[in-house]
Amino acid sequence: MTDQHQAATELTDEQLLRYSRNILLPEVDVAGQLALVNARVLVLGAGGLGSPILLYLAAAGVGHIRLADGDVVDETNLQRQIVHGMNTLGQPKTESARQQLQALNPDVQLECIEQALDEAGIAHWAQGCDAVVIGTDNFSSRYAANRVCKQLGIPLVSGAAIGLSGQVSVFDFRDPASPCFACLYPDGQDEQLNCSSSGVLGPVVGTIGCVQATETLKLLAGFGQSLTGQLLVLDAMDMSWQRFRFHRQPQCPVCG
Numbered sequence: 226m227t228d229q230h231q232a233a234t235e236l237t238d239e240q241l242l243r244y245s246r247n248i249l250l251p252e253v254d255v256a257g258q259l260a261l262v263n264a265r266v267l268v269l270g271a272g273g274l275g276s277p278i279l280l281y282l283a284a285a286g287v288g289h290i291r292l293a294d295g296d297v298v299d300e301t302n303l304q305r306q307i308v309h310g311m312n313t314l315g316q317p318k319t320e321s322a323r324q325q326l327q328a329l330n331p332d333v334q335l336e337c338i339e340q341a342l343d344e345a346g347i348a349h350w351a352q353g354c355d356a357v358v359i360g361t362d363n364f365s366s367r368y369a370a371n372r373v374c375k376q377l378g379i380p381l382v383s384g385a386a387i388g389l390s391g392q393v394s395v396f397d398f399r400d401p402a403s404p405c406f407a408c409l410y411p412d413g414q415d416e417q418l419n420c421s422s423s424g425v426l427g428p429v430v431g432t433i434g435c436v437q438a439t440e441t442l443k444l445l446a447g448f449g450q451s452l453t454g455q456l457l458v459l460d461a462m463d464m465s466w467q468r469f470r471f472h473r474q475p476q477c478p479v480c481g
């Protein structure tokens with residue numbers, strides 16, 4: 226925590242009750258829940274990935290969530306973007322998500338950034354965060370978040386989904402030996418294929434978002450082994466998960 230907010234040193238009775246199913250996990254316990262309550266996370270995108278990410282992080286009691294998105298809620302979003310509803314059509318996605326998340330857990334402090342962040346914006350808003358989670362659908366924001374997180378030493382949780390497939394990886398830059406997104410995708414490609422131009426099945430993108438939320442909670446509460454150095458790939462056609470390991474590239478322009 227690098228800001229002016231005083232970190233909580235113990236959980237209130239209300240929090241002990243609300244988060245009891247987290248706390249009953251020996252891997253989380255009171256100390257892990259306290260870490261979640263004191264954590265600050267930047268979520269880029271409040272769409273198909275961002276919806277389950279935001280809902281589960283807020284439900285789990287992550288104390289401070291910054292969400293950035295420049296879009297407004299459209300009816301074609303609702304097939305997969307489950308944080309939004311008919312009651313917020315036409316509203317900024319940040320505002321729509323804020324209403325839903327506040328209703329779910331008023332304990333969470335939300336900071337809404339009503340724009341798609343460029344690299345300078347990510348660098349600004351990632352300051353003081355314990356993790357950055359990518360819920361956007363383009364490569365350029367991934368490369369930008371990767372450079373920022375590497376520089377700031379903040380873990381980056383990346384996910385993507387299209388059609389009936391998806392993938393997740395974690396870049397834990399608290400560990401200087403962690404490979405980065407550019408080690409995995411070195412070509413500087415910015416493919417235009419996204420959910421607005423092609424189809425995607427709602428629960429497929431939701432599944433990827435749920436894996437990202439799980440990885441984020443693990444990083445924040447400090448348990449388990451993250452997907453650092455691994456790419457997890459889902460193919461919903463036969464519901465297969467494949468795990469690929471990759472390494473830091475010595476010639477990588479970002480971390481080499």
Ligand SMILES: [Zn+2]
Binds near residue numbers: 407
């Ligand atoms: Zn790299």
